[in-house]
Amino acid sequence: MDEKQRIITRMIIQAGQMLLAHGAESTLVGDLTRRLGLASGMTDVEVSMSASSLVVTTVMNEHCITTARRCPDRGINMRVVTEVQQICIMLERKIIDYRLALQKLEQIKPVRYNRWLVLFMIGLSCAAFARLAGGDVMICAITFIASCCGMFVRQEVGHRNFNPLVNFAVTAFVTTVISSQAVIHQLGNAPFTAMASSVLMLVPGFPLINSVADMLKGYINMGIARFFMASLLTFATCLGIVAAMTVTGTWVWVR
Template sequence: MDSKQRLVSRLIAQAGQMLLAHGAESTLVGDLMRRFGIAAGMDEVEVSLSSSSIVVTTVYQEHCITTARRCPDRGINMRVVTQVQRICIMLERGIIDYSMAKEKLNQISPERYNRWLVVFMIGLSCAAFSRLAGGNWTVFGMTFIASAVGMVVRQEIAHRHFNPLMNFAATAFVTTAISAQAVIYNLGNAPFVVMASSVLMLVPGFPLINAVADMLKGYVNMGISRFVMASLLTLATCLGIVAAMSLVGVWGWIL
């Protein structure tokens, strides 16, 4: 019985670790971890979350086991979150047992889109914002080039596992330096729109949404930590933009 409880505790911790590391909101993480434990036969499951770790306590036949895990940020990936949810549902319906659930969790891989498809779509989305802001096709093209090159820089820095704050600052610097050429050479009908639109890819929208959701649903500490991290990413972006503007001597769009 003790070995079963240990295995289930590790299963719950692994599921929570994967969810938290890949961007799931705290309410979903806590609920799924409890559902995993109850479906696997535990009497009680208690979960405590922090920004970088989880603590799980299971109670089975009046025997208590507590385990803790660190949760390094591995980037937002909803495929992983969805796969963990599916495994939980299969466990609840009796299609698999806890040992098979463990095997399925181990088989989950955070697959990502083709990097060049991401570069193209990021460039297209930022360029679309420039059109919505009143830019002509020249502005559209310059925004596409600046944001696409910036996304390549962001991917390369992330691939080398540099600090995210450094990544955002460097990406903002390169993107702004390229987009500033539209102002220097007066390209298009609204060249300042290029500078404003090309850095929109660096807005940390998902962390901000999760931060507000966590605070509204009672996970105040988690919400605050996520909000602080999103704010630091925004600050790093601003520093990169200001550094590039200082270099090229273009300040118009923020005045």
């Protein structure tokens, strides 16, 4: 029975680790880990989360096992979260047992979209924001180019495992330098719109939403940690924009 409990505990914390690392909100992480444990035959499952770690305690026949794992940020990936949910549902419906559930968890790999498709869609979305802000075709084109180049830099810096704060700052700098050419050369009907729209891809919307959801649902520490991380990312973006505007001398548009 001890061996069974150890395997189930390892399965539970692996699932929680994947959920937390890929952007799931705290309530979902806690609920799914408990459901996995109860569906596997555990008497009780207790979960404790922090910004970078997860602690799980399982109880079976009055015997407790506690284990902890670090949960480094792996980037937002809802496909991983969905696959873990599917495994949980199959386990609850007795379609699979805990051993097969552990095997399926180990087979989950984050699937990324084609990088060139991501570049195109990011450029298109930022150009759409520029259009909504009243920009003409020239402004939309400059926004598209600047945001595509910025996203390319973000991908390259991310692949080299730099700190996310450095990534956001460098990306914001490159994007603003390119989009500021509209202000320098007075291109389009509203050159400043290109500078404002091209960096919208760096707004940490998902972490901010998760931080508010966590705090509203009782996970105060997690919510505060996520809020401050999102705020730091925003601050890094601002530093990159300010540095680029200082280099190009385009402060005039904010006066």
